Amino acid sequence: MLPIVFLASLCLKAASAWPLFPGPHSGQPHGPGGRALYIQDNDPAGNNTIAAQISNDDGKLSNPVKIPTGGKGLARLIAASQDSVVVSGDYVFAVNAGDDTLSVFKIDPNQPTNLQLLGKPASTKGHTPVSVTYSEALNIACALNAGDEPGVACFALDQQHGLKPLPFFLDIAEIVPSPPPGPLVIAADIRFNPSSTALFVTVTGGGALLGDVYSWPIHFGKFSNNPNNNTLEGITLPFSLNFLGSDSKLFLTNPHLNSDGAALLDIATSGEVAHVQNVTIPGQVASCWATYDPTIDSVFVIDAGRPVITIVDADSGKVTSQYNYTTSVSGTGGQDTKVDRNFLYVLTVPVDGDLELVTPPQVLVYDVSPLQSGATPREVQSFDILQIVGKLPGATGLAIYPAARFT
Structure with a gap:
């Protein structure tokens, strides 16, 4: 398997080290009113999903609980992907990179921090799953393996018994040779398009390799x-995939130091770019994560290397504003992010050069209605997870229930 420290550092610190080379559903959520946020601690002794209540009034988080996933996390796998935890309908999906x-969990709509694990964790048929996506239209979940057996495993969802493996594997060995040419080649995100007529994957480059968006x-x-191989000139680290309300528009982050930082596709x-x-x-520095807000038709972009939130107009691709915030460790920013109604949620995981936690992970909550x-977004909460649920080995992923239908 690939060295863990390199997997973990893909977006958080390796971006600065790499040389630069030239729907079927409405927009309405499920649920009778309960809201929750989910992350995972990625504990190698036993991975846990952490669920916290979201206030319907002011967006603040409270009353977090830990629920075992039944799988194992991977030590120091921080900032390696987007969508390691995903909500769709009344289900939470979480990858277990360590085993x-x-x-998959069933969500109680009346109390969405109450999760029921369905069946046993299912093998992803490869190494180091880092991202997951689910199509309600197809009733299929797909997990992206980013290790030395790269590829996509897919599953049908049985509402009583959990995940049932489908009899195929979408191999990306041709994209990432076996063995991989060094540790700086990895897949980062997987998404169905809104109409569930194509599946997209980002595969990052490294050295002289350009990255790819496969569909x-x-x-x-x-x-x-026969997947489409979209190799994009100048895009060495295609990282997060963010559909902008339709199949035809995609916001792609490219967190390579000295690169532009993102692209509109x-x-x-046919699924081709x-x-x-x-x-x-x-x-x-490392603009890795993004989330789309249809209310203002804009994308929030989070930089792992600096505490800056960038807002990009989804139509023109122009940056409309940037806002600074404070982190406990110099030279670090935020990680996974989601927008829910008028609130933006940003996970921060302050680590040192060895990717060890320096201070507890937090979720920052911003009111973006201004x-x-x-006007300027207003911070309404800095939610210290450790003080509530105890010591964590790490934190990764961020998903919200009810999930929006526009990405």
């Missing part, structure tokens, strides 16, 4: 054997 499995067309529930019906518009993020009148 190469995927878990598998899906016809009548069957995945194509026009996607053809038809056009690339680079998005220049001033001062970007943006609609041209």
Whole structure:
């Protein structure tokens, strides 16, 4: 398997070290009113999902609980991917990178911090799963393996018994040679498009390698054997995939130091990238994570290397504003992020150069409604997870129930 320290440092610290080379659903959520946020601690002794209540009034977090996933985490696997924890409908999906499995929970809509593990964690048929996606239309979940057996394993969801493996594996060994050419090649994100007619994966480059955005067309529930290989000039670290309300628009982060930082992609019906518009993020160090807010038709971009939130207009690709915040460790920023109603949630995991926690992980909560009148977002909470649930080996992923339907 790939060295863990390199897996963990993909976005948090390795970006600065790499040389730069030239839907079927409505927008309404499920649930009778209960809201919750989910992350995972990635504990190698036993991975846990941490669920916290979200106030319907002011967006603040409270009353977190730890629920074992039944799998194992991977020590210091921090900042390696987007979508390691995903909510869809009344289900939470979580990858277990330490034992190469995927878990699924049923959410109690009346008390969404109450999770029921369905069945046993399912093998992802490869090494180091880092990201997961689920299509309600297809009733299929797919997990992305980023280790030395890279590829995608997919599962049907049985509402009583959990994940049932499907009889195929989307191999990306041709993308990442076996053995991989050093530790700086890894897959980072996986997404179905909103209409569930294609599956997308980002595979990062390294050295002289350009990164790729791969897509598998899906016809009548069957995945194509011939994926589209979208190699994008100048995009060495395609990281997070963020659909902008339709199949045809995709926001892609590129957290390579001295790169533009992101790109807007026009996607053809075939799943091929038809056009690339680079998005220049001033001062970007490692702009890894992003989340789309349809209310203001904008993307929030989080930089792992500095405490700055960048807001990008989803139509023009222009940066409309940037806002600083405070972290407990110099030279670090935020990680996973999601927007829910008028609130932005950002996970911060302050670590040292060896990717050891220096201070407890926190979730920052911002009221972003002032943006609609041209004002500045307002921090409403800095939620210290450790003080509530006890010592954590780490924290990764961020998902919210009810999940939005526009990405």
